Amino acid sequence: MSILEIVRFAIRGLFINRLRTALTMLGIMIGVASVIILLAVGNGSSKAIQSSLDRLGTNSLQVNSGARGFGGRRGGASATIRKPLTILDATALMDPIQAPDIKQVAPIANVNAACVIGTNTITPSTFVGTWPSYFEASNTQVLKGSYFTNDDVTQGRNVAVIGNTVATTLFGTDNPVGQTIRCGGIPFTIIGTTVVKGSTGFLDGDSLVVIPLTSAENSITGYQPLSSILVEAKSPTATTPAQTEITNILDARHGIKGNASADFSIFNQASLLTTSATSSQTFTTLLGAVAAISLLVGGIGITNIMLVTVVERTREIGIRKAIGAPKGAILSQFLIEATILSLFGGAFGVLLGILGSHFTISGTKPILVPASIFIAFGVSALIGVFFGGYPASRAASLRPIEALRHE
Amino acid sequence: MDSVAVVAAEAVDSVVDTQPVIEVQHAIKQYGIGEASIFALNDVSLTIAAGEYVAIMGPSGSGKSTLMNILGALDIMTSGKYFLDGIEISSMDENHLSIVRGRKIGFIFQSFNLIPRTSALANVELPMAYQGVKGAERRERAMVALEVVGLGDRVHHEPTELSGGQQQRVAVARALATRPALLLADEPTGALDSKSTNDLLDLFDQINAAGRTVIVITHEHDVAQRAKRIIRMRDGKIVSDELNKERVA
Numbered sequence: 001m002s003i004l005e006i007v008r009f010a011i012r013g014l015f016i017n018r019l020r021t022a023l024t025m026l027g028i029m030i031g032v033a034s035v036i037i038l039l040a041v042g043n044g045s046s047k048a049i050q051s052s053l054d055r056l057g058t059n060s061l062q063v064n065s066g067a068r069g070f071g072g073r074r075g076g077a078s079a080t081i082r083k084p085l086t087i088l089d090a091t092a093l094m095d096p097i098q099a100p101d102i103k104q105v106a107p108i109a110n111v112n113a114a115c116v117i118g119t120n121t122i123t124p125s126t127f128v129g130t131w132p133s134y135f136e137a138s139n140t141q142v143l144k145g146s147y148f149t150n151d152d153v154t155q156g157r158n159v160a161v162i163g164n165t166v167a168t169t170l171f172g173t174d175n176p177v178g179q180t181i182r183c184g185g186i187p188f189t190i191i192g193t194t195v196v197k198g199s200t201g202f203l204d205g206d207s208l209v210v211i212p213l214t215s216a217e218n219s220i221t222g223y224q225p226l227s228s229i230l231v232e233a234k235s236p237t238a239t240t241p242a243q244t245e246i247t248n249i250l251d252a253r254h255g256i257k258g259n260a261s262a263d264f265s266i267f268n269q270a271s272l273l274t275t276s277a278t279s280s281q282t283f284t285t286l287l288g289a290v291a292a293i294s295l296l297v298g299g300i301g302i303t304n305i306m307l308v309t310v311v312e313r314t315r316e317i318g319i320r321k322a323i324g325a326p327k328g329a330i331l332s333q334f335l336i337e338a339t340i341l342s343l344f345g346g347a348f349g350v351l352l353g354i355l356g357s358h359f360t361i362s363g364t365k366p367i368l369v370p371a372s373i374f375i376a377f378g379v380s381a382l383i384g385v386f387f388g389g390y391p392a393s394r395a396a397s398l399r400p401i402e403a404l405r406h407e
Numbered sequence: 408m409d410s411v412a413v414v415a416a417e418a419v420d421s422v423v424d425t426q427p428v429i430e431v432q433h434a435i436k437q438y439g440i441g442e443a444s445i446f447a448l449n450d451v452s453l454t455i456a457a458g459e460y461v462a463i464m465g466p467s468g469s470g471k472s473t474l475m476n477i478l479g480a481l482d483i484m485t486s487g488k489y490f491l492d493g494i495e496i497s498s499m500d501e502n503h504l505s506i507v508r509g510r511k512i513g514f515i516f517q518s519f520n521l522i523p524r525t526s527a528l529a530n531v532e533l534p535m536a537y538q539g540v541k542g543a544e545r546r547e548r549a550m551v552a553l554e555v556v557g558l559g560d561r562v563h564h565e566p567t568e569l570s571g572g573q574q575q576r577v578a579v580a581r582a583l584a585t586r587p588a589l590l591l592a593d594e595p596t597g598a599l600d601s602k603s604t605n606d607l608l609d610l611f612d613q614i615n616a617a618g619r620t621v622i623v624i625t626h627e628h629d630v631a632q633r634a635k636r637i638i639r640m641r642d643g644k645i646v647s648d649e650l651n652k653e654r655v656a
Contacts, residue, residue, distance in 0.1 A: 005536055016524055071646065319520045322481055323534040324509020327501060400508075401481045404520070 010336035013309070016370075024305045025345035028380050031295030032349025033374040034358060038291045040357040040366035042284025047367050049277050059103070059236055062267040063089075063104055063229040063250070082263040083254045084225030087213075088356050092249055093231060099245040101238040102231055106134035109216050110227040113184030114207060115166065115316050119180050122169040127183070129216020130230070135161075138233035140210070145177040145192030148212055156214035160188040163208030164196045183209065184220040192271040239270050260382060294375070298345070299383035306391035318403025331396035338388020339381065346380030426493045428588055428620045429478060431550045434487035436473050436643075447473040447644035448484065459589075460615040461622045463632035470643040472593065473625045479512055479591045480504050509538050513582025514547045517594035519574040521566040521581075527553060528562040531581045538585065552580035556610060572590040572603025579610060589615075590614065592623045596630055 014021045065085045090107040092136055093099055109129040114121050128134070135147050140161075148159050160183070167176045176190045188211060197205030217223050233242035243266050256262055310317070317330060357366040410633050412467040412602040438496070447470045455461055465471045476482035477489065480496055489497040491511055499507065508514075521530045531549040540548070553562050556576035566574055575595060582590055608630065615621045615635075623634060635654045639647040 002539075012525070134429060315520075316522055319522060320533070320537075321505065322479070322508060322514050322516075322520070323537065324505055324507075324585070325537045326505040401476055404481070404516075 003332070005341075006332045009333045010340060013280065013333065013337050014340060015243060017309075017399050020057065020305060021341065024301055024341050024350065027298035027301035028109050028295070028342050028345025028383070029349040029352060030293070031298035032225070032346045032380050033352035034349065035288070035291035035379075036296050036353025036368070036372050037356045037361070037366060038287035039284065039369045039372040040353075041361050042280065042287045043369050044367040045364045046284060048364065049280055050237075054274070057405040058237060059230045059233045060139070060269055061233065061239055061246065062269070062405060063231060063246060064265050064267060065225065065228070066263065066265060084265060085227075085229055086225060089250060089253060090226065090229045090255055093246060094231065095249070098249055099242070101233050101242040101245060101319040103234045104133040104137060105234075106137050106230040107213060107226045108228045108230055109213055109221055109224065111184070111209075111211070111216050111220050113220055115162075115181050115188075117170045117179070117181045120170045122166055122207070124166055124209045126163075127206055127209045127211075128227075129213040129221065131213060133232070134230060136211060137230045137235040140197070140208070142176065142192040143195045145190070148210075153212040153214050156218050157212060158186060158188045158215050158219065159191045159212065160319050161192040161194060161210045162190055163194050163206035165204055165206040166209055167193050173190055180402040183211075186215075186219040188215075201328060206373075236270055237239045239268055243268055294384070295379060297382075299342070299387040302338055302341055302384060303387040303391060305341075306334060306388050307394070309337070310334065310391045310395040311397075314398060314403050314406040317398055318400050318406065321400035322404060327396045331392050334392035334395045335385065335388050338392065339384035342380045342384030346377045349380065350377055418448060421563045421579055426489075427454045427456050428459075428492055429453065429622075430488075430490040431478075432488040434474070434489065435479065435485045436470070436482075438495050446643045448477070448487075449602070451487075451570075451640075451643070451645055453638070453645065453648075455620065455622065456543055457620055458618050459601070459620055460619075460633075460635045461613070461638060462626045462631035462636070462651075463622065463638045463640060464626060464628075465640035466626065469640040469643075471624050471640050473643075475591065475593050475622075478589075478622065479514055479593075480507050495518070505537075509585060511588045513585060513587035513590045514574070515578050515582050515590065515595045517590040517597040519566070519571070519578050519598070521574055523567070523576055524564050524565055526565055527569065527580075530577055531584050534581060534585045541555040548584050549580070552584040554576070555583065556580045559608075570603070571599050572606060575599060575603070576610070580606070580613075583614070588620065590621045592621070594625055595623065596625070596627065604630070617656065636643050 014400050025089060027131055063085065066082070085107075087107055089106050093102055111127040111129055113127060113326060115127075116124040131153055132150055135141070145161070147161060148157070152159055161182070162170075162176060170176065170181060171179065176193060178190065180187050180189050182188070194206070194208060197208075231242060231246060233239045239283045246266055247262070249262055251257075251262065254263055320330060351378070353373070354368065359366075431451060431453040434448050434453075435446065436452040438447060440443045449470075451470070451474060463471050463474065471499070473482065476645065478491075480499075484497060487497065491507065493509075495502070495588050496507060498516060514520075521527075522533065525533075526551055528546070531552055532545050535548065539625070550559070550562065550588045553559055556579050558573060558580065561573060564573075571575065574650070575598075590611075596607060599607065611621055612633065613653055621634075623630060625631055632651065632653065634651055636648070636650050638645055642654060
């Protein structure tokens, strides 16, 4: 009795009840497809977090005025005398002795103004007056044209570097470099456009205008305290010591002692993103577990159907045994039936999974995990053998005389 | 029908003439234990020689079906010995028994017991497939066997497309195709009309005339009268065992 012949018996057995065969395969198919898709979604969302982590610059820390929001250093009563952040605070942070982990510092004055050329208007979501160090600290690169320089800052020149969204809104496809726009009524010459950053989910990173701090103060905002100070640490691992150094320097400068609450807060992007990367990993594990359960349910479906099949075909098994079918042949026939169910179900599931991973699911672009395909398919094949084994061995060990009497 | 002779003669060649095909010694089949136990077979001894045509008769509950199942290696006895074609069956395990069923015994059942949704040809090929007979030879032997039973033009029909008599003839073809030492028929005419019954019994005559051992279990007198030796059973014992004078001159 060749194995090929047994396979033929098994296939014939499956074709006898096509609907049941298809439904059982569907169970495995859904299980395998959901493993592949859900892991791809998890993978996609952690890749998205990873790329925004890279984009934001993992080394940067942001010092904000006031103790509210993320990274609030101390609890308790609010500061009695709030000292604003100043240029002097920013320069004090550039101290290689007290702050060895800080690479550079960029004071930031937020500008709230619309930019206009002709009939086109845009209010950039990020419009800052700052120093040239901002570009590196915020991981903003110029694509066309150039950065503004320290000289531009000292001279208070009205020059601007703009993001892609601003460029296309104001100029369409034209090259904006060298053109002049009016922001808050003041003309600014565009000297550069930045590399596309993409959206970070809630903020368009390309709706951006960067101008020298002095020109912002001179012509638009007036002389006000800084909105924030952007600090770049020397390496991603240096962000934590850098945070401590900033705290120490600013505590001293602002006269904060002991348990008094600080009048500034430090926003550590890297640690926030690490947290979200960790939660995304947890999320992926959770999705994987749900998918694994559905695969298991599919497997139990195979056992169930095979048990029903064995009972239904008890008499046939008896006939086969009476005309000389060895135990092994019966066992193999039912085992192969179960394996075919799970293999084909698994193969269709892989197809469905790959297909489904091409669609964006709740804002996340799934990215296939190649290993998940092999694991899901392999597990589904094993499920056939494992979950088909019990019904098959029940069929094989039926005594012919009892099987023949079965009606 | 020359082909009957061919098929049967091949079988006879493989049988040693001096040896009985069946030798049963003190067979006991007991159901239950203690006072509630029932003896389906109570010390039955029986010898059947090659080429015999035997009918086993008896009312229901006489133990004839139990005897049949034991002779066909479908059931095991509580005690006693059973030699089939010189080989002791009573001590074999299930794996060896399946080989014996396939090679030594051709079974014919009252309810035909063909595999549903499977063509006559495939049904006849099946026992040979389990024995490992290769495709071409298997097909040829199955075709010959179906010719023998007069169904050469119905080979691709499924059981539901055949009449009862035709189904039973497919079962006979399936039993013959493996060239067994013994053809065992359990109430083979029970589900057939009188015309089909006669055709089937004629076929048995031919098969036996060609030299093959045939054992028929029946409670019908007419059927038993076609055999050359009639064994009667009652309450698990053989009550008479005599040659049929009408058939054996």
